[in-house]
Amino acid sequence: MEAQSHPKVAVVGMSEAGRGWATLVSAAGWPLTIYDPDAAVLQSSDEEIATRKRHSQGSGFPAITDEGDALPGDPRLGRSLLNAVTDADWIIDATIGDLLHRQRLLEQVEGVARMAAVLTCSAPGLSPTELCARLRRPSRLLVARGFDPVEHIPAVEVVPGPLTDRASLDLVRGWLRQLGRIPVVLRKEIPGNATGRLTAALWRECIRLVLDGVLEVRDVDALISSGLAARLAAAGPFQTAYLEAGERQTAQLSALLRALESRWEGDSGFQLASAEHQQLIRLIERAYDGEGDVLRGAREERLTELRRIVGY
Amino acid sequence: MEAQSHPKVAVVGMSEAGRGWATLVSAAGWPLTIYDPDAAVLQSSDEEIATRKRHSQGSGFPAITDEGDALPGDPRLGRSLLNAVTDADWIIDATIGDLLHRQRLLEQVEGVARMAAVLTCSAPGLSPTELCARLRRPSRLLVARGFDPVEHIPAVEVVPGPLTDRASLDLVRGWLRQLGRIPVVLRKEIPGNATGRLTAALWRECIRLVLDGVLEVRDVDALISSGLAARLAAAGPFQTAYLEAGERQTAQLSALLRALESRWEGDSGFQLASAEHQQLIRLIERAYDGEGDVLRGAREERLTELRRIVGY
Numbered sequence A, B: 001m002e003a004q005s006h007p008k009v010a011v012v013g014m015s016e017a018g019r020g021w022a023t024l025v026s027a028a029g030w031p032l033t034i035y036d037p038d039a040a041v042l043q044s045s046d047e048e049i050a051t052r053k054r055h056s057q058g059s060g061f062p063a064i065t066d067e068g069d070a071l072p073g074d075p076r077l078g079r080s081l082l083n084a085v086t087d088a089d090w091i092i093d094a095t096i097g098d099l100l101h102r103q104r105l106l107e108q109v110e111g112v113a114r115m116a117a118v119l120t121c122s123a124p125g126l127s128p129t130e131l132c133a134r135l136r137r138p139s140r141l142l143v144a145r146g147f148d149p150v151e152h153i154p155a156v157e158v159v160p161g162p163l164t165d166r167a168s169l170d171l172v173r174g175w176l177r178q179l180g181r182i183p184v185v186l187r188k189e190i191p192g193n194a195t196g197r198l199t200a201a202l203w204r205e206c207i208r209l210v211l212d213g214v215l216e217v218r219d220v221d222a223l224i225s226s227g228l229a230a231r232l233a234a235a236g237p238f239q240t241a242y243l244e245a246g247e248r249q250t251a252q253l254s255a256l257l258r259a260l261e262s263r264w265e266g267d268s269g270f271q272l273a274s275a276e277h278q279q280l281i282r283l284i285e286r287a288y289d290g291e292g293d294v295l296r297g298a299r300e301e302r303l304t305e306l307r308r309i310v311g312y
Helices: A016-027 A039-058 A081-085 A099-112 A166-178 A193-211 A217-234 A237-267 A274-288 A292-310 B016-027 B039-058 B081-085 B099-112 B166-178 B193-211 B217-234 B237-267 B274-288 B292-310
Strands: A009-012 A032-035 A090-093 A118-121 A141-146 A155-160 A182-185 B009-012 B032-035 B090-093 B118-121 B141-146 B155-160 B182-185
Touching: A009 A016, A009 A081, A016 A032, A016 A039, A016 A141, A032 A039, A032 A081, A039 B292, A081 A099, A090 A099, A090 A166, A099 A118, A118 A166, A141 A166, A141 A193, A155 A166, A155 A193, A155 B217, A166 A182, A182 B217, A193 A217, A193 B193, A193 B217, A193 B237, A193 B274, A217 A237, A217 A292, A217 B155, A217 B182, A217 B193, A217 B217, A217 B237, A217 B274, A217 B292, A237 A274, A237 A292, A237 B193, A237 B217, A274 B193, A274 B217, A292 B039, A292 B217, A292 B292, B009 B016, B009 B081, B016 B032, B016 B039, B016 B141, B032 B039, B032 B081, B081 B099, B090 B099, B090 B166, B099 B118, B118 B166, B141 B166, B141 B193, B155 B166, B155 B193, B166 B182, B193 B217, B217 B237, B217 B292, B237 B274, B237 B292
Parallel strands: A009 A032, A009 A090, A090 A118, A118 A141, A155 A182, B009 B032, B009 B090, B090 B118, B118 B141, B155 B182
Antiparallel strands: A141 A155, B141 B155
């Protein structure tokens, strides 16, 4: 992509997510304006972003910058919301606040933004339908939520609403890819979005383990960071199950599901109908059919590298 | 530790877990016998272990071997269960099978093992109380369950039963540390153990996302491996929340818990009593009090390294 075709970006709200997005965009050398209503916060965020940008460039994330780019410029500090977003192609809302606060802010932003600007919200757990309630052009709004720190973790959950147009989704997906991100697009809205649901489920069990006196806080953290998450960072749960099942694929996946089912039964009451059990196995097999050897090699490499990192 | 004080180890059952434990022990240069009732499986496992051992040594896990050790020897192939376990100090049961099968195997093992031998089971989800039902010396049995592949993932869930003696627990914990593992010891038995509970909760949400048509199998895997798990491999959930909360610690943790609570309410019905909410925040703060800066630096380093690995 040519340097001049980079979008002009504005990040509104210097939350952790806002500073992360700004670091990512700034490290890519894209024109960037940052804004926060608190001038002191804006100033200290600017300094933090400069530091984080240096860290994120040192260890070479090849996809972050296009080759031949000039050295990334520093973000411009918006003097007002109007000043910050007025010429942006991509406006990232990373403010903190409840739904009503966000709806009002988005309404204000839309009032001064370019007609063609795309708005993405990094709000955890809110849906585009909720967020766009006060907008005249809801077709230009999506949820795009990264994992903090945004410049380090590549996956980004993208949620288009029923009113979001295809062009906005395509633009955001393209920009995210240029930034070295892995956009994961939800096919429909669900309460809490996917990340919120996964996070809440995992936290629930972590909290139960602590409050029931089974593990200390530090033990739970070690079991996850140097165990469960280390394993799943090498390959997601379905792919791991697929790769480990080996020769007797269907039988092995079925045995795994049965083991999980007996656990849910005693715990959450969640059950799979027999047809769902079969369907799920089919979907897992189809998702990775014929790629076993390549994926196994890639996972092995990731595991070998991860191991140096996740020990203490 | 002196070379001669390494335990003699026997791994019974060449499952994935069994081959992983054998790789780990063999790479450490400890005397090792492996056994499987299927001679062909035993032979092919021996070859696989040799390959995996080379991979696990190449990238230097410093804690794996004590300095000054001779080059690690190859495992001895047990000619029978008796022959395999008879002089072992540490017998690792990694067979596949239901509870009754395992109980019988452990009974057989105990019948021929040294009086002082310690037995660990890598059975996912079974408790020591269930496993030791047929043993005369239940004090020598524990669950020690790693994450596959065992030689790559350092955390090991250790579950002593009510009858397990302190000496056995101390021995196993010490051996695991010598092998570069991070033992996480449960303070009491719970159905499914900690790993089983965490895994079942996460899988439940992954499955719902796929069956509800929200995400494809591959999308769920990407969201977890390059998102949620990448983030949590750098620091567990409690520690991450602690480090991200910054100045306004208690208020921030409380806000996070409230957000989770509203998600559980709409979903699993799980709730925290107000006292539990407060207690949990206190426990998280106490767990990491005064270590914020050191831990923040360590997390930052892990994140920087992880980022090179979790992109595709």
